[in-house]
Amino acid sequence: MKPSPANLWQRLPGPASWEWWSRPGGAPEPVASEEGPRGQAPAVYGFAARDCESVPVWVSSAEPEIIAQFLAVEMERLGVRLPAGSGRHLGWHTVTSDGPRRLIQAIVVPEALDPDAAKSGATNWTAFRPSPLFFKPPARAITLWKENGHWIAGFENHEQWVHFQPLGPSELGEDLLRDVECLHLELDGRRIIGPVDSLVIWTDGEPVWAAFRDLTHEILGLPVRVAPKPPPNPALADDDAWDFEPATVALERERRETAGRWFRVASIAAVLYILLIGAGVVSLTLQRKKNAALSRQLAELEPAARIVRVARDRWNALEPALAVDRYPVELFHRVAELFPERGLRMTVFEVREDGQIVVRGEASSVPIAIGFKADLENAPTLKDYEWNIPPPVPEGDIATFSAFGTYRYGKTNES
Incomplete structure (x- = not known):
């Protein structure tokens, strides 16, 4: 994401609902408003933290291919679904290192914007980032803030976000602190986070009662610091690792x-x-x-x-x-020499205009006629012809037969 120009709008989840941030009249700090840009104004979209998946993990390699493979295994283990199809929904970067090991934070964003974003009039989205990346985390602290009515817990390492996660309870109380405690114990046990000195609550005037402070000290052993949520700074998310694009866009x-x-x-x-x-x-x-x-x-x-x-x-x-093998007289001679002296008599020999040989005759018996069929088909001198010989027909004491020989290599013009 390029450095934010003065007229760059930002759509981010606020404590109760979505907000638009801009610098009207070149103000030094962006201010929130309910009205968004009109026309083709450039705008940056911040995904609500509860719609994203944060996956912090140590990887014993600096090779991007190995890190990507390890992340795929870890996401499958955690049941994190990566949207399929068009777009870019997964990003990761190195938070810190310890020798050959790298502490990686991976983030998966949803495949669509919030329903009202398309109606906002902003059609020139220049970047898409998870909303926590627009804010710098307090050092050595667990941070709580509200987005669209839901509490979010953020954890840092070396003053960079290393993990954020929505919490179940909607009110500041013991149940919420128990969820934070579980997250803190898990991340601390895996050395994902460093030392923690306090619990910081970003509010917009919402009171934090003394009873909650006492509960925090009892459950987490941490003091509570209350501070207003800082204005978003797009430059903090200016990292190619977070170059997301949801599928719908x-x-x-x-x-x-x-x-x-x-x-x-x-x-x-x-x-x-x-x-x-x-x-x-x-x-x-x-x-x-x-x-x-x-x-x-x-x-x-x-x-x-x-x-x-x-x-x-x-x-x-x-x-x-000139073509001896297809000359009618030569063909008659080759057929005639197959007839024995007794038992067979040729009655018709014809070479038609298309070159087909027609032989008709009489045999003293059906077996002799069938034997003549084999002689015709196996005669070396007539191998250029393919024979079609119907079964002989008995007629009294004799059997009549017919044979039709077709030149194998195409029609001829002999007559």
């Missing part, structure tokens, strides 16, 4: 980018279409001229082409005599 951005790309494509297509029409007109004119020239050349070459066609036809007429 990412989808809208992608939609606008897609629409822009389609508009540019459509504009380019329109220009190309106009150019193509012009080029087509020019090409059509040139093609007509070429066609006219080719027509004149064809007319000039037609007498010579006629002579070539006549010569070709004469050559084709000689082809049956």
